[in-house]
Amino acid sequence: MQHYGVPTRLLDWSESPLVALYFAVDEYQSHPDKDAALWCLWPTVLNKNANIVDKVEGKYIPSFEDAELEGYSTESVQTTTRFELLPVATIATRNNPRIQAQLGTFTIHHKQKIAIEDVGNQKHILKYVIPSESRHSVLTDLRLLGFNRFSLFPELASVGTILKEMVK
Numbered sequence: 001m002q003h004y005g006v007p008t009r010l011l012d013w014s015e016s017p018l019v020a021l022y023f024a025v026d027e028y029q030s031h032p033d034k035d036a037a038l039w040c041l042w043p044t045v046l047n048k049n050a051n052i053v054d055k056v057e058g059k060y061i062p063s064f065e066d067a068e069l070e071g072y073s074t075e076s077v078q079t080t081t082r083f084e085l086l087p088v089a090t091i092a093t094r095n096n097p098r099i100q101a102q103l104g105t106f107t108i109h110h111k112q113k114i115a116i117e118d119v120g121n122q123k124h125i126l127k128y129v130i131p132s133e134s135r136h137s138v139l140t141d142l143r144l145l146g147f148n149r150f151s152l153f154p155e156l157a158s159v160g161t162i163l164k165e166m167v168k
Contacts, residue, residue: 009072009110013041013089015103021130021138022147028135036130041116042123043089046107049120050086061105063091072108085110086119097154 014020017038024036043061052068062068069090087109094100107116117125130138142148149165150158 009108010106011087011109011116012102013105013107015105018142018145018147019102019152022142022152025130025135025139025142028132028139031132032135033132035132036135038128038130039117040126040128041089041107042125043105043107045124046087046089046116046119049124050088052088061089061091063093069108072110085112087114087116098152101152101154 021038024038052062069088072085072088087107089107092099092104092106149161
């Protein structure tokens with residue numbers, strides 16, 4: 001929803017390291033001197049911090065409809081006085097072309113903002129730094145592999161963005 005300007009407690013992730021890398025380096029023109037970061041998340045390890053039980057060792061990640069996430073619903077968050085709900089990883093229904101193209105998934109956050117890298121013992125997350133001087137060449141390579149605005153945002157508005165980039 002944040003792509004449409006709506007505040008949300010969801011943070012987008014991708015199951016594809018190349019999609020994630022594209023998003024990490026995509027905005028290089030806005031901040032050419034800034035290093036990029038690629039974050040790798042182990043969702044089942046993150047969820048153990050929030051006491052989400054791994055029903056199938058190393059393989060269970062709840063979906064939005066699962067009972068384990070009942071406390072994270074909009075209604076529950078608005079009425080609860082509990083502040084100890086930690087971020088959790090969830091699987092989304094791939095019922096949207098954008099989520100399908102990006103192999104999208106999400107973490108759900110509570111009202112209390114806790115940086116995901118500060119949760120628990122930090123064994124659930126790893127940060128890879130892409131030096132600023134490498135961002136453009138990485139993006140060029142990803143485009144050669146077919147990762148571009150239209151392939152990841154398969155809607156008409158993306159065509160205009162790509163055409164503007166080609167004219168530059």
